[in-house]
Amino acid sequence: MSANxxxxxxxxxxxxxxxxxxxxxxxxxxxxxxxxxxxxxxAERDVKKVPLLRGKAIFNIFFENSTRTRTTFEIAAxxxxxxxxxxxxxxxxxxxxxxxxxxxxxxxxxxxxxFIVRHAAAGASHLxxxxxxxxxxxxxxxxxxxxxxxxxxLDMFTLRHYKGAFHNLRVAIVGDVLHSRVxxxxxxxxxxxxxxxxxxxxxxxxxxxxxxxxxxHVFHKMSEGIRDVDAVLMLRLQNExxxxxxxxxxxxxxxxxxxxxxxxxxxxxDAIVMHPGPMNRxxxxxxxxxxGMQSVILSQVTFGIAVRMAVMSLLAGSGATGAQx
Amino acid sequence: MSANxxxxxxxxxxxxxxxxxxxxxxxxxxxxxxxxxxxxxxAERDVKKVPLLRGKAIFNIFFENSTRTRTTFEIAAxxxxxxxxxxxxxxxxxxxxxxxxxxxxxxxxxxxxxFIVRHAAAGASHLxxxxxxxxxxxxxxxxxxxxxxxxxxLDMFTLRHYKGAFHNLRVAIVGDVLHSRVxxxxxxxxxxxxxxxxxxxxxxxxxxxxxxxxxxHVFHKMSEGIRDVDAVLMLRLQNExxxxxxxxxxxxxxxxxxxxxxxxxxxxxDAIVMHPGPMNRxxxxxxxxxxGMQSVILSQVTFGIAVRMAVMSLLAGSGATGAQx
Amino acid sequence: MSANxxxxxxxxxxxxxxxxxxxxxxxxxxxxxxxxxxxxxxAERDVKKVPLLRGKAIFNIFFENSTRTRTTFEIAAxxxxxxxxxxxxxxxxxxxxxxxxxxxxxxxxxxxxxFIVRHAAAGASHLxxxxxxxxxxxxxxxxxxxxxxxxxxLDMFTLRHYKGAFHNLRVAIVGDVLHSRVxxxxxxxxxxxxxxxxxxxxxxxxxxxxxxxxxxHVFHKMSEGIRDVDAVLMLRLQNExxxxxxxxxxxxxxxxxxxxxxxxxxxxxDAIVMHPGPMNRxxxxxxxxxxGMQSVILSQVTFGIAVRMAVMSLLAGSGATGAQx
Numbered sequence: 001m002s003a004n005x006x007x008x009x010x011x012x013x014x015x016x017x018x019x020x021x022x023x024x025x026x027x028x029x030x031x032x033x034x035x036x037x038x039x040x041x042x043a044e045r046d047v048k049k050v051p052l053l054r055g056k057a058i059f060n061i062f063f064e065n066s067t068r069t070r071t072t073f074e075i076a077a078x079x080x081x082x083x084x085x086x087x088x089x090x091x092x093x094x095x096x097x098x099x100x101x102x103x104x105x106x107x108x109x110x111x112x113x114x115f116i117v118r119h120a121a122a123g124a125s126h127l128x129x130x131x132x133x134x135x136x137x138x139x140x141x142x143x144x145x146x147x148x149x150x151x152x153x154l155d156m157f158t159l160r161h162y163k164g165a166f167h168n169l170r171v172a173i174v175g176d177v178l179h180s181r182v183x184x185x186x187x188x189x190x191x192x193x194x195x196x197x198x199x200x201x202x203x204x205x206x207x208x209x210x211x212x213x214x215x216x217h218v219f220h221k222m223s224e225g226i227r228d229v230d231a232v233l234m235l236r237l238q239n240e241x242x243x244x245x246x247x248x249x250x251x252x253x254x255x256x257x258x259x260x261x262x263x264x265x266x267x268x269x270d271a272i273v274m275h276p277g278p279m280n281r282x283x284x285x286x287x288x289x290x291x292g293m294q295s296v297i298l299s300q301v302t303f304g305i306a307v308r309m310a311v312m313s314l315l316a317g318s319g320a321t322g323a324q325x
Numbered sequence: 326m327s328a329n330x331x332x333x334x335x336x337x338x339x340x341x342x343x344x345x346x347x348x349x350x351x352x353x354x355x356x357x358x359x360x361x362x363x364x365x366x367x368a369e370r371d372v373k374k375v376p377l378l379r380g381k382a383i384f385n386i387f388f389e390n391s392t393r394t395r396t397t398f399e400i401a402a403x404x405x406x407x408x409x410x411x412x413x414x415x416x417x418x419x420x421x422x423x424x425x426x427x428x429x430x431x432x433x434x435x436x437x438x439x440f441i442v443r444h445a446a447a448g449a450s451h452l453x454x455x456x457x458x459x460x461x462x463x464x465x466x467x468x469x470x471x472x473x474x475x476x477x478x479l480d481m482f483t484l485r486h487y488k489g490a491f492h493n494l495r496v497a498i499v500g501d502v503l504h505s506r507v508x509x510x511x512x513x514x515x516x517x518x519x520x521x522x523x524x525x526x527x528x529x530x531x532x533x534x535x536x537x538x539x540x541x542h543v544f545h546k547m548s549e550g551i552r553d554v555d556a557v558l559m560l561r562l563q564n565e566x567x568x569x570x571x572x573x574x575x576x577x578x579x580x581x582x583x584x585x586x587x588x589x590x591x592x593x594x595d596a597i598v599m600h601p602g603p604m605n606r607x608x609x610x611x612x613x614x615x616x617g618m619q620s621v622i623l624s625q626v627t628f629g630i631a632v633r634m635a636v637m638s639l640l641a642g643s644g645a646t647g648a649q650x
Numbered sequence: 651m652s653a654n655x656x657x658x659x660x661x662x663x664x665x666x667x668x669x670x671x672x673x674x675x676x677x678x679x680x681x682x683x684x685x686x687x688x689x690x691x692x693a694e695r696d697v698k699k700v701p702l703l704r705g706k707a708i709f710n711i712f713f714e715n716s717t718r719t720r721t722t723f724e725i726a727a728x729x730x731x732x733x734x735x736x737x738x739x740x741x742x743x744x745x746x747x748x749x750x751x752x753x754x755x756x757x758x759x760x761x762x763x764x765f766i767v768r769h770a771a772a773g774a775s776h777l778x779x780x781x782x783x784x785x786x787x788x789x790x791x792x793x794x795x796x797x798x799x800x801x802x803x804l805d806m807f808t809l810r811h812y813k814g815a816f817h818n819l820r821v822a823i824v825g826d827v828l829h830s831r832v833x834x835x836x837x838x839x840x841x842x843x844x845x846x847x848x849x850x851x852x853x854x855x856x857x858x859x860x861x862x863x864x865x866x867h868v869f870h871k872m873s874e875g876i877r878d879v880d881a882v883l884m885l886r887l888q889n890e891x892x893x894x895x896x897x898x899x900x901x902x903x904x905x906x907x908x909x910x911x912x913x914x915x916x917x918x919x920d921a922i923v924m925h926p927g928p929m930n931r932x933x934x935x936x937x938x939x940x941x942g943m944q945s946v947i948l949s950q951v952t953f954g955i956a957v958r959m960a961v962m963s964l965l966a967g968s969g970a971t972g973a974q975x
Contacts, residue, residue, distance in 0.1 A: 046761070047761045049705040055374045057400060057403070057404075059396075067737055067738070067739060068756065071735055071737060071757070071760060072760060074735055075707060075733075075735060075760050075761065078707070078733040078735075079707075079733075079761075083400075083403040083404075085396055085399055085400060085403075087392055087396060088392070089392060098602075098603035098604065099606070102602075102603060102604060102606075103603075105623055106393065106602060106603075106623070106626050107396070108623075109623040109624070109626035109627045110396060110397060110400050110626060110627070110629075110630055111371065111372045111400065111404075111627060111630055277748075277752075277756060278748035278752060278753075278756075279748065279752060281749070281752075298755055298756070298758075298759040299759070301756050301759035301760060302759045302760070302761065304760075305760055305761055380699045382725060382728070382729075384721075408725075408728040408729075410721055410724055410725060410728075412717055412721060413717070414717060423927075423928035423929065424931070427927075427928060427929060427931075428928075430948055431718065431927060431928075431948070431951050432721070433948075434948040434949070434950075434951035434952045435721060435722060435725050435951060435952070435954075435955055436696065436697045436725065436729075436952065436955055
């Protein structure tokens with residue numbers, strides 16, 4: 001099977017598992033659909049409620065706990081008028097010795113229309129997508145280390161919302177690129193959408209070896225990496241990394257890699273600052289920046305609802321005609 | 326009080342606590358109602374959404390955790406357009422020293438219309454049913470060792486769906502009958518519905534002493550017990566039993582009592598295989614059988630939604646005119 | 651900032667954080683609105699479902715577990731046709747090092763319309779109310795030691811329902827006044843609503859020093875304190891208090907302060923008995939009283955749904971025009 005398992009035979013979105021390999025056409029369709037869910041209100045940020053998924057059953061299947069992510073999907077589904085069922089699968093069937101695929105087969109048989117899957121193991125949502133009934137759609141809400149494609153999409157939405165287009169953007173991704181699948185999703189999406197200059201800014205110990213092959217420019221100094229960029233995409237420093245040997249103390253990290261007002265002055269005056277949350281204030285980002293005029297961090301959250309609504313409605317619209325991978 | 330506490334004075338279903346003592350008329354009414362919730366789609370397995378319980382509040386009161394069972398009831402209630410409230414009662418009121426009946430009285434006063442009750446103690450749902458307000462209906466979602474009448478009902482639905490009727494069926498119930506209330510429910514329902522030959526197939530250590538009094542034929546060998554049957558109803562082997570003294574190893578159990586393709590050949594060629602889930606693959610059932618052509622295990626799950634919808638809608642329809650037991 | 655942070659500039663309810671300082675006009679408006687949600691049924695106790703909050707997103711943000719309180723708010727919100735999202739915030743974002751205010755800012759950005767907040771720390775809901783976006787309303791569902799203003803309001807509703815008015819009432823609040831914010835809420839509300847005689851009845855060790863300043867009469871003997879009252883408002887004795895040094899055994903407490911049928915005879919013949927639940931039967935209240943003719947304890951629970959619906963609908967009705975405190 002060589003075709004993209006995320007697409008139907010006629011090229012529509014069937015599952016959303018990763019941004020890797022998704023064509024610009026699909027990414028743009030998602031962003032355009034998300035924009036249609038935002039009302040043109042004073043703040044241009046209200047999300048409308050629509051009946052598009054009335055009668056559909058959406059299962060939030062969380063094999064690891066993540067209140068924040070589960071909530072964004074739950075809110076998005078309810079704004080589409082779907083029925084939402086939350087499943088926290090740790091103590092129950094799994095502990096009864098049932099396999100992942102049996103659990104999924106059972107949930108499929110409960111007349112689910114969509115699975116939102118969060119799992120600690122990389123590839124779990126891919127495995128599930130390969131085995132669900134033809135009418136069921138799967139969205140990866142993070143597999144492995146805090147990775148989920150809807151995060152990458154909402155970042156693209158935010159960039160486009162504030163900067164209008166990608167073809168003239170200079171973007172810096174700053175921080176722990178090595179352990180961040182958010183960064184990987186961002187790089188794929190930016191490249192696909194035609195962003196001409198994507199930079200990664202990180203210490204050598206927090207960069208993957210092959211990073212240049214992804215088509216990015218590598219910087220090992222903040223002062224050079226964020227100079228004259230249109231947007232600074234900060235990454236979260238995982239707490240567990242800070243205890244590891246790859247890093248000095250949180251204070252040392254902040255000194256060299258934390259985004260302070262002074263460092264931000266090196267970017268363009270109208271540069272925006274983004275962060276996927278939750279933030280470590282005083283570690284990767286200074287509170288004056290996080291709460292400052294250039295921060296669009298809370299808009300990312302709002303746009304995330306609209307983007308997730310867009311993904312769900314497009315998946316539901318692709319119907320049961322899709323090829324089963 | 327000699328009347329059946331599950332029925333109103335005029336013979337309608339008021340609570341569903343056990344299949345024991347329910348007349349064939351009621352069982353058949355539930356199965357017929359469930360059938361009306363299935364659309365005649367290609368797969369004949371879609372469950373329709375209907376507004377029958379709009380505005381009703383259904384409380385999933387789970388005193389022990391069971392994600393799978395809770396989910397089936399939640400989905401069924403939402404397909405009936407009810408409002409569902411999930412309550413996991415372990416750490417909260419119970420730990421504050423409140424009695425079970427005070428907890429239930431409080432939930433009743435919150436304008437509940439129906440209680441779905443799961444409790445580790447046998448008889449808990451009976452106790453609750455005796456004390457709720459007249460307009461509240463109680464469904465037993467398992468009390469004691471994994472027993473719940475809706476499981477027995479969905480098994481009957483599945484048998485009737487694939488075999489058309491009960492009056493000419495030969496059915497084998499295989500496995501740990503001793504610890505299984507599913508088996509007990511199945512036996513009661515099959516006998517009531519007119520099944521002429523119900524077999525139990527198990528080692529002596531996993532059979533209750535009085536089992537013959539229930540009107541079943543006892544077999545101690547798989548090769549004899551499943552010969553020429555129309556349906557094989559496998560039981561789950563509880564993990565905790567396997568560690569006990571009643572049983573040899575899982576491997577030994579599988580050798581003698583596991584349903585393999587070879588053993589299944591002894592049944593009629595069109596025999597169906599059922600299992601209440603979750604399955605222990607390679608213990609009581611071989612994967613080739615579980616996933617094979619004769620397996621209707623996932624259909625059981627789908628039918629379970631329709632059956633639970635049927636029970637809920639019939640209970641709600643019996644109104645507040647029922648006698649309070 | 652000197653204005654009441656709970657009110658908008660034009661004097662409407664913006665948040666419900668405490669009953670302290672709320673004018674009688676607002677309290678009465680809430681009680682009147684609650685009454686409109688009760689149907690005039692046989693029992694005069696059914697709560698109607700209405701579409702007032704359709705499309706609104708209400709977040710139950712519980713930083714400490716309380717199934718009972720969460721359920722009452724969830725039911726109330728669903729009877730108003732709102733979308734409800736339950737968040738149990740212990741293990742998730744907070745453990746990832748995010749601050750309370752970042753958590754709240756994120757939830758605000760998810761297009762929430764209302765926050766129901768339960769937190770172990772006193773003042774948490776006030777802090778949150780100071781930082782939410784202008785269109786978001788906050789209801790305190792208990793901060794610190796089991797205090798929540800909706801409990802005080804439902805007590806007032808119950809009193810008015812059974813006694814008609816406040817201006818001629820003699821009310822006794824009995825038990826652990828020292829640790830009870832329920833008592834504090836009751837005293838504020840009763841005084842504001844014009845109740846001429848509010849008594850607190852408790853051992854010295856369970857009374858705050860300044861209690862007389864609140865305008866109440868203090869009694870240290872049950873036989874005197876509840877004599878000729880129209881209503882006895884029992885307080886829950888916290889289990890943890892019973893283990894402390896302030897109190898003798900539960901049996902000793904019951905002997906002196908437990909409400910028995912004999913003691914209740916000292917009150918007016920038509921006096922009602924109230925309790926916020928969960929009850930410690932045989933400690934602060936005798937079962938014969940709890941379940942007796944004069945007990946309105948379960949009505950309190952029912953009225954609590956209507957009162958919470960009233961608060962939510964009034965908050966939503968005050969719109970986004972309110973001043974941000």
